[in-house]
Amino acid sequence: MNFGLGTYQLPGFHKGDEIFFKFVGDNTLVGRIRSLCRPSRQSETARHIMDSATDLELVTAFCQKDEKRALGILYQRYGHLVVGLCLDYLKDREAARDATMDVFEKVTLKVCNQPIESFRAWLFYTSRNYCIDLLRKKIREREKAGKNSTDAVVEFDEGERPLSEIRLAQLPGALAALSAEQASCIRLFYLRGLSYAQVCEQTGYDLKKVKSYLQNGRRNLRIKLEKMAHE
Structure with missing residues (x-):
């Protein structure tokens, strides 16, 4: 699936710290992410060390030292996967964009409060569960509105x-x-x-x-x- 790849340089980030999203010209998404992970001033050495850090080391830096750039690097590594996953589930670009912003906000709030062995896996399942919840909520809303079966959203099958x-x-x-x-x-x-x-x-x-x-x-x-x- 290829929807065009947008590459964004966030103001205040070290050169090369791009976040990749499969949406071209989505300044709203970029602005929201900028507000979530605005970095502090760092030396070139500190930046190099952080760039080469593992996912869990970056999580520790964010949670224990409030290094917001650490979270930005994690989004840089995996942000495009969240967008692609949401798009696969929701089948709608606008809905996927909104879901991605919501997932990133949830990650910012929850990442320090849960034991995480693999950030990638945790982010993946957080995104997946959020999209499934959205689909189920949409089903309930359609049913409550009395939509007939031909118009209703098909029930999400965990096996598909x-x-x-x-x-x-x-x-x-x-x-x-x-x-x-x-x-x-x-x-x-x-x-x-x-x-x-x-x-x-x-x-x-x-x-x-x-x-x-x-x-x-x-x-x-x-x-x-x-x-x-x-x-």
């Missing part, structure tokens, strides 16, 4: 998971089908959110090889996931 959720669950198996080089670069660049330079540093590959592994890995991963979705 959106493609993005199916793919997330199948990702480990699909990555196993790639070459070791491709899988390593995919994990570091997309799942851990590292830059090209950081991937080169961790793998020992030069930039040309990293880009090649990512390009071929994306293509092979897409093919494998599509096959698995129909099995």
Whole structure:
């Protein structure tokens, strides 16, 4: 699914701290996220350390030290997944945009109050549950309004998971089908959110090889996931 990729540089963020959303020109969404994770002043060294931190280290920095930029980095890594997931469930761009803003606000309020072993998984299920609640609320509202069955929203079937959720669950198996080089670069660049330079540093590959592994890995991963979705 490709709805166009918008790249936004939030004022006050260190250069390169973009949040990616599958909505072009959505300044309302960007403004809301800016208000949620406006960063404090930091040295170049502190920024570098935070950029390379794990998800849980960023959560700790936000919760214990009130480092709002830490939350911004987490949104940078996973914001586009929330938008895509909401769009898969709600089938409506405006509704997905609104749901994404609501999810981000919930994350800001809840992330410090729950034991989290994997921020990615927690964010994913928080987003999923919020979208399911929206669908069920819409069903109740339609039923209360006396809409007939042909106009009513179809009851959400927990077994009919959106493609993005199916793919997330199948990702480990699909990555196993790639070459070791491709899988390593995919994990570091997309799942851990590292830059090209950081991937080169961790793998020992030069930039040309990293880009090649990512390009071929994306293509092979897409093919494998599509096959698995129909099995």
